[in-house]
Amino acid sequence: MLDLPDASSLPAEWWALDAVTLAARLIGAGLFWRGVGGRIVETEAYRADDPASHSFRGETLRNRAMFGAVGRAYVYRSYGIHWCFNIVCDAHVPGSAVLIRALEPLAGLDAMAERRGTRAPKLLCSGPGRLTQALGIDGGQDGADLLAPPFRLTAPVGPHALLTGPRIGITKGVEQPWRFGLAGSPYLSRAFREGRAGPADPT
DNA sequence: TCGTTGATATTCT
């Protein structure tokens, strides 16, 4: 009930992918924990060689999780108010992670609505700060293992088209089209401008 | 509907 039926876990080999490739693959994947969750509809990639990334200037107390084991969470405070949730990846390039920017809410809508202070579906998880609040994720989950309960990541099911575009809210690395979205989803945090749509690569 | 702005913590210069 709190999970997608017939959903399989993410292929293990995905954790060796670079952040940009994984960010694209994660579109359509399921993210669940503690009775809430949904389908990932928007992501962004960040890498250590990327001036927009927290990991660009090396390891610090805040970004320590980005340099740790893959498949774990990197959760940081944004603008002093919100929390943002990332998935650490690419063991060959420490400092790589995928920011989860929006979910299609599927499980635990009542709990999400209570935490968010609204029942409007588009306001529950459409944005990196909104989704952490809706899911009840905060700094306590920084470094948490996402490959084991209570977390569950499930592979995308069925065909879908991808949108790509520049990342949001950054001032460096703006030329990189490392934001990805699920074409046609009403749960994106913001529209994609001239988002080139294309079929998602299987596997 | 759109643009502007305040809130507020942590990091880096």
Added chain:
DNA sequence: GAATATCAACGAC
């Protein structure tokens, strides 16, 4: 001191 991977409230159209 300045910047920041954001959001919601507010006022002008």
